Structure formats: C-alpha cells, structure tokens
Amino acid sequence: MLSGEAWRELRGQGAIRTFRERSVMLRQGSPGTHLLALTDGLAKVVCREPDGVVTWLAFRGPGDLLGEVSVFHGTRRTAEVVALTPCTAVVLEADRFRRYIEQHGLVMDLMRQALSRMRESDAHRTELLTLPLVVRLARTILRLTELTAPGARPDPVRLTGLSQEEIAQATGVTRNAVITGLQRLRESGAVETARRVIVIKDMRVLRDWATAAPGAAPS
Known part of the structure; x- marks a missing residue:
C-alpha cells in the first residue's frame, strides 16, 4: 500500500x-x-x-x-x-x-x-487445502470487514453486495456448503444473514472461528 x-x-x-x-x-x-x-x-x-x-x-x-x-x-x-x-x-x-x-x-x-x-x-x-470450511468462511468475512470498514469499525459491521455463489468461489466450496457454514456462524452468534447481506454481530466470536484449530469449535 x-x-x-x-x-x-x-x-x-x-x-x-x-x-x-x-x-x-x-x-x-x-x-x-x-x-x-x-x-x-x-x-x-x-x-x-x-x-x-x-x-x-x-x-x-x-x-x-x-x-x-x-x-x-x-x-x-x-x-x-x-x-x-x-x-x-x-x-x-x-x-x-x-x-x-x-x-x-x-x-x-x-x-x-x-x-x-x-x-x-x-x-x-494454502487455506483452501488445509483449513475447515467454517474457518475459511470466518477468515473471508474478516478480510471483507477490513476492506469495507478499516480501523475503527462500526458495531455491528454490515457487509452488502455478496452472493452465496461469490462466497463459495472465495472459499473454494459449493454454495450448499456455504449455506451450512453460515448457519454454524449464525448459531454461534457471530453473524446474521439476509439476501446478499452479512451482519457481524460479535467480532470476538468471529475471530475465534477464524483462528479455531481443525476439528475444534469456539466455546
């Protein structure tokens, strides 16, 4: 930069x-x-x-x-x-x-x-080859958050314009897999979703997902 x-x-x-x-x-x-x-x-x-x-x-x-x-x-x-x-x-x-x-x-x-x-x-x-879907998904959402709201971010952060197909392309999986992954993030309280909208409700939980070890889930 x-x-x-x-x-x-x-x-x-x-x-x-x-x-x-x-x-x-x-x-x-x-x-x-x-x-x-x-x-x-x-x-x-x-x-x-x-x-x-x-x-x-x-x-x-x-x-x-x-x-x-x-x-x-x-x-x-x-x-x-x-x-x-x-x-x-x-x-x-x-x-x-x-x-x-x-x-x-x-x-x-x-x-x-x-x-x-x-x-x-x-x-x-490397992530596509080694990390579980939900971890890759959380990291992708975090990257988008840094791009759209760098530095002092509003709470909650609202990401718009992304289709599930585009998220699937970015994470190297199918659209159905993205739906499943987003469901897990919703259940943990990290995000809420609507059509082409992702709202980050709890940045700490999302970061926990992004750094979770394979096979583990944030508490």
Missing part, C-alpha cells in the same frame, strides 16, 4: 468515475491503457476461463489500485474487476501514472504491494 500522502497525491492525477453495483470496472482481455484507484466501495477480481469457469482471485476495497500490472507490463488484462457495491474510483491514464510513480520514487512501494498480494494469494491457496 502507498503512504497516505502518496495516495492523496495520486488521486489528484486523474478523473473521478462511479460504477454501478455489478458493473465491470476493468474487462479481462482489454489493453492496459489505464488503471483505477479505488476510493469507495467493494470489488472482486476474477479470471474467466475459455470454458466459462470463473475463478475468484481477490476482493479489493478503498485504497487499492486496480489494473496496475497490465499498465506496467503493457499487456492485456488477465483478469476482470467487478463492482460488488456502488464504487467510486479515480481513473489514471497509463503514461501519466508511470511518470508520476517514477518521478516520486514509488516504484519500490508498488513492488512491495505486488509481493504482498502474491503472499496473500499463496496464503489463500
């Missing part, structure tokens, strides 16, 4: 654009002519395979850059970014962004961010 000052300056380099819920913010296969600095809202990054399979890659929130890899490499986009909620972002033209980053000595900052995202992806793949 860029520092607060660098982020504010970078936001001043482009034009503000809004995106409707469920709209495509960056399309897979398009040229890297620009990137987005997300200032409000929640988005998902997915890869669409030729056979129609959609692979979830990441969730992104305010303070994240979107599409910077294709801008740096001058290649077509290898993934698609979709707004899960209404989003606001600053559109940064590729050439202007590259000049700004080089002139302000921010190349290393972006490299650190890229490495951090690689570690995040590696950790996620």
Whole structure:
C-alpha cells in the first residue's frame, strides 16, 4: 500500500468515475491503457476461463489500485474487476501514472504491494487445502470487514453486495456448503444473514472461528 500522502497525491492525477453495483470496472482481455484507484466501495477480481469457469482471485476495497500490472507490463488484462457495491474510483491514464510513480520514487512501494498480494494469494491457496470450511468462511468475512470498514469499525459491521455463489468461489466450496457454514456462524452468534447481506454481530466470536484449530469449535 502507498503512504497516505502518496495516495492523496495520486488521486489528484486523474478523473473521478462511479460504477454501478455489478458493473465491470476493468474487462479481462482489454489493453492496459489505464488503471483505477479505488476510493469507495467493494470489488472482486476474477479470471474467466475459455470454458466459462470463473475463478475468484481477490476482493479489493478503498485504497487499492486496480489494473496496475497490465499498465506496467503493457499487456492485456488477465483478469476482470467487478463492482460488488456502488464504487467510486479515480481513473489514471497509463503514461501519466508511470511518470508520476517514477518521478516520486514509488516504484519500490508498488513492488512491495505486488509481493504482498502474491503472499496473500499463496496464503489463500494454502487455506483452501488445509483449513475447515467454517474457518475459511470466518477468515473471508474478516478480510471483507477490513476492506469495507478499516480501523475503527462500526458495531455491528454490515457487509452488502455478496452472493452465496461469490462466497463459495472465495472459499473454494459449493454454495450448499456455504449455506451450512453460515448457519454454524449464525448459531454461534457471530453473524446474521439476509439476501446478499452479512451482519457481524460479535467480532470476538468471529475471530475465534477464524483462528479455531481443525476439528475444534469456539466455546
């Protein structure tokens, strides 16, 4: 992540654009002519395979850059970014962004961010192989909470815009398995759910689930 000052300056380099819920913010296969600095809202990054399979890659929130890899490499986009909620972002033209980053000595900052995202992806793949569903589900909800309400969070935290299918993609299970997992979290008092809404009622209990040992359940 860029520092607060660098982020504010970078936001001043482009034009503000809004995106409707469920709209495509960056399309897979398009040229890297620009990137987005997300200032409000929640988005998902997915890869669409030729056979129609959609692979979830990441969730992104305010303070994240979107599409910077294709801008740096001058290649077509290898993934698609979709707004899960209404989003606001600053559109940064590729050439202007590259000049700004080089002139302000921010190349290393972006490299650190890229490495951090690689570690995040590696950790996620490990979780899919080693952790029980409810633990993965709790960790996913916690990540979304950090993205949508960083720092001082309201109580309770309300997450909107997520379908059960998208949660299933993020946790590597079926939609029915997600329904079962959410039921366990509801019974423990950690969350309440409605259509495309998750309300975190007890953050402590949710964190206990996220750190529970395999085969164990929070007391």
